[in-house]
Amino acid sequence: MDFGARQGELPRPEKYNNFGNAAAWPQQRADDVAYLNEQGLHGEVYRVWLSNANAPGTNVFDTCELATQTCDFSAVDAYLTQASSVSDSLLVNLSPSAFVRGRRPLAELRPMLELILRNLKEKYPDVKYVEAFNEPDWQFHGQERRAGRPADQTTLQPGDLYRFYAPFYEAVGDVNKNVRRGDRIQVGGPALMWMDPKWMEPFLDDFAADRNPRKRLDFISYHAYLSWDDKYQTPTRYVSDLSAVASQRRTLAGWLKQRRLDTDLPAFITETGIYPGPSFDDTDPRNDYVRQAAAMATYSYLYANQPDTYMFNWCVRHFAEERKDQFVTRTPDGPLTDTFTPYGNMLLMQSRMKDTRVSAVSDNLEGDNGIYATASKDRTGASLMVWNWQHVNDTSYRTTVDMTRLPSELRHGPVRRQLFRIDQTTSNYFTDPTKADLQLVDDKIVKPGKTYTETIDLAPNAIYLILLEPVRR
Template sequence: MAALLALALVEPITAQAGESPATASLATISVDFGFREGQLPRSERYNNFANVTAWPGQRADDAKFLNEQGLHGDVYRVWLSSPNAPAEDNIFNQCDLKTRACDFSRLDSYLTEASTVSDSVLVNLNPTDFIEGRRPMKHLEPLVELILRNLKEKYPRVDYVEVFNEPDWQFHGLERRQGVPADGTTVQPDRLYRFYRPFYEAVNKVNRRIRRADRLKVGGPALMFRDGKWLQPFLDDYASDKNPRKRLDFLSYHAYLAWDDDYQVPTLYSRDLRQVASDRATIRAWLKERRLDTRIPTFVTEAGVYPGPAFDDPQPKNDYLRQAAGLATLGYWYSRQPDTHMFNWCVRHRVEERKDQLVTRTPDGPLTNTFTPYGNMMLMQSKMKDTRVSAVSDGLEEDNGVYAVASKDRTGASLMVWNWQHTHDRSYRATIDMSRLPLELRHRPVRQRMFRIDATTSNYFADPGTAGLQTVKDRIITPGTFRTEKIDLTPNAMYLILLEPA
């Protein structure tokens, strides 16, 4: 799959024309701390471990470090039937219907560490052998029931079951790229739901013995992208399912790119990240058309600016920073959509370094307790306050430019600002006007801290000695109702401003 995707993306995205970094554009950010916009969405709390074979020796230390840094998760996603892991690591091979027994010893540390770092665990189950006909369909439901019953007993934080992983690609798109006609692929869009139904039936049986608050939730179909050619037939089949106990607790898909109908030409979202901005409105319309619950949440269980082995620069130094700013921007667009949760991808990738949140590929091997710029960006997000307030930037030109998110709570106020440029080179001088500061911060000593991530700061790949999230300003001020700051934002640079009682 990676090789074929690489063929589609063989030409790296080259830098486009823009102003010289020495000539900064001007932007103004207007923050009104008196204008509440609800709870701040917390995308940093939705995350992925790569499969069980991805740096297992580091995982326990990683879970401990993430917890210590304030990045304990709401939901972490794990892979229990990954095609990139040996057959003996596939959970479908670890339970026996004849003996009614399961042996999860090969997955135990993986599931334990995920349970340590997150309140809930989402398990991805991909029934490849059943879809490809190597196992009889009549065994799918009882086997899934056996798996889930034992999983829930041994790992109570397993709360979500995601069915499939990119089935539109694995069982259709990949074959289309190899020349198989659309009606000759392993699965067509109108045949996917039949493999989903045994999962919700198994979940219902397991849940009968579990108290309501702890019951499993099931969803999918974890499409490669929000593709109406696949998602709408799936919803059609769900809507027409006459089982009164049918369930679809969440819809899931990934956000890297879109394909044309023949799977020959990819369109990377990184060329314009606003492509995801209307996802929820589209899904809500599809649910409404079928008289389904329009509040079924969306889980974007993978997201990023580098699908597969894609890159901008062959040497990844600059791409690390682009990944960080790009995920902040994707999170921004998804955070403006109700009932939507974007999952970060991922703590340590098995092979693709641009996606790592922790520094993994060094001459001496993976490092413990060391964030990449992407990991530092998530650490910035974790320091934000809980209630979102109005933050408006006039520095956006199409999807590039200056973004801002602000929040407050009883402990203070926060503002995160970044300059998403991807491969463009425009820098900004930003004026930040903060109005109606919280009462607890007015006319009294306040500690103002500013953190920065850029090409030379909080960036292991520029200076390993300052790889952690760097404080670039720390002082005591006495603000009134209003406050103004000025910051310089080089391409893909990120700032966090914290105001807290001294």
Template sequence: MTTRILFSTGAPGRRRWAALTSALVLLSASAVLSAPAANADPASPAQVSVDFAQNQGLLRHGERYNNFTAATTWQNPRTADVAYLNDVGLHGSVYRAWAKVDWCGGSATSCTLSSDPASPTGDVNGYLANAATVSDSILLNLDISPLIKQGVSPAQAKPLLKQIVKTVKANHPTVRYLEAFNEPDAPDKRGFMNPALVYPYYVDFYQITNEVNAELKPSPRLQVGGPAFFEFDPTWIGKFLDDYAADPDRAKRLDFFSYHGYVEFGDMATLQNPQFYKDNPRMVEGQRTELQAMLTARHLDPGVPAFITESGVYPGPLCDDCTDTAPTTTATPWYTTDYVRQAAGQASLLYWYANEPKTSAFNWVTRHSGNERKDQFVTRGPGCTSITAAGGTGTTTTCPGGPATNAFTPYGNSLLMQSKMKKTKVSATSDSLDAKGIGVYALAAKDTSGASVMVWNYQNTGSKAFHATIDMANLPPDLGTGCPVRVKVYRVDQNTSNYYSTPGNTDPAKAQLQQVDERTVVPDKGYTYQADLQPNAIYLILLSRA
């Protein structure tokens, strides 16, 4: 079995890959990986050392930065999803939502946002209300690329864009961030985009932001940033920052700089030799230092926050274990090892991004419109081949076995694990993590309610297993030396907390995060736990007063 690119059409996050056939061929040819082994190798020893006495500041909860797909995609379960996310503790800090340049029907004078022109059932106000309900604030992406492709100038585009932004902000005050563009450097846009075109249109966005803030006097005030490049490309980034630095307007603004985290091409000019973060999650290490150097060199504020507004290990429709393609009966389930690979891989990517200062990485996505590996909720079951079955128009396809409500994929369960981590990060190290970020990871935290340790074995397509000894020293005083401590352990792997774990038998009960161990111990300042880490398995250990 090999890594494949599957062709599909339709929503943000996939459209960019489908339009440029040559780039996809390059991706497919360059990303061939060996099939994952059926059974893991014999376990090797791994040592994880946690010291709860070594504080490292507040734990950065990456699960609180998330994405919805477009307003017309998977509408039916969205309100139920929001209620469930809030109920289980996954309320977000920022959710990214998608505006469209035709939301106001091309009018620069009036706009109701009552529906998306692409679908009469796409309730835009309801969509944004859902985003506001599940998060403290909304980042609104407004991609101007369709207008640029039509030859619309910045001056012509500005009144249309302003009508959308002003109407949205007036009706949905928690929209705090406006993101200009979505992947202007993507393969499918290079036919009409180049680095010099980005900034002239970005000017519209900061001018609109200033005008809307002056006219509405909202609280919170709107912030603006972008341009959501699809990779960390110094050429495109450098040109954008050059133009921003040269702009003489004293009212110019760049409240945050954004790009996406999936892949970097070895040859960025021709989009050849893709280097996927799934093969080396540690590639993102040092990006903040590089960005800061680029800002400093242009005498710009080096403290501008970086928003990685999409991140993941499966860009476009990429897959490794592609056995789930186009099932036709309930006897042919969507069964693949990619689900746990996504869960452990994204946890690893968030780990490295969390070590980058002034950087926030957003997860992609609650429900995806095409590649189920990116789903946080169980969205597709056996026999489901439609990407618009639960929303939109023009389809009669149904999805037996999905979309499910109140049911997470392994990726969703890994985010749920992260939400259970405590507040103050402490020292946690592993002796079995290599230079490419493959191997055993450790993350630990504490607060007055107890202690938490998350350990996982990211192997990508490898088969190496570990028997991990997790030594926890200097337990928090709140647990009490010599007092009973309750230990609860949760696990995500191919067979546990995985809706798709058993071929021929998808079981909603298996979608729930599974507790695999509970015991009461009386530690003397420290405690040791043994964990068998199969490839891409994730453990969460919680300690509290008994």
């Protein structure tokens, strides 16, 4: 780790997060929000759901009326209010399923979106982003192909998607006319299940060909779990090699350049994980919790190395799948308050990192498995996260961490060195409920000078945080 080699502001993936839908553990949400804020995990952008089929009664396409120009947000008011209190801004996901399936006339989509977004912005001013669709390639095509329907008979074809996106940017443009410039809503999508060129390229083709001077695509979005074959019969989960996502920004920039579009267009990976749907590595989930934590740290690292790319964590509490939870949710006594899973503790580690990223290089990687490191500094000291991503492998490492050119604040006088750990037995409710909190495993005073060396033992999927801070007298 070379603390003299600055690499700009440290990316903050822990500040980009998802709530489950409005019906997912609502009785816990107020406590969760309070605890996240208390622990320093206040977000920059939280993604919320207002048309999710898994939350009956909360679809704003059904609770807003064009005839009366009114919206009833009572079913999602607590949800949106709580989300607003844990994040600087909200990204609202809206999937126009009834319009895509032809159950409602397409001509009504733009005025309906304008009505929804105008009322949302007035009542919940932290709404800053609207994301069009949620996995339309899967919802309206892939699922049907997987069930055996011919490709030309599915609800939606790749070339059909953009006509349902245009009403979104038109509605946002109308709403923004009455909003101050700094508070205006941004719009993007299409939240594909994966960055599939069969879907993304036609969408970008249609945007590039759109002659409307008011067209806008403020961000492009997709998910990062897996890829599919053409017939949607065989998934390839990224967990087999997480480096599959490492070149996504370069690919996207190439597509944008070919169409003479802005190559700096932000990419929002609005869902990320190694366990899509109900998948798992072990039927007994206890090993999977630590795998999830180490995998999400690795995803964060890989996306942090790609410019204009923002990875969203998934999620605070999932409505059905426990491996994705950041809070301990499924116990014999029900959901726990103020108790993180290993994944939640990993986010807490990230939040304790310093502000300026510095160079960190590992020489122990075989494929995507092995030792990863992220280092940073600011006026308060230096920080380092180091972890051993192994997935289901069992390789351990005794790792020597060399921290060179330490900040001048740390070269003179005593320095407090703290060591935090997450592994199968530490900072892990599922092994030891008494050690569910992020555990400080070593704490001592050192005098590092310009260089400090630490040796740590990294079990499979173990994660360490090292903090060096001057002792204030």
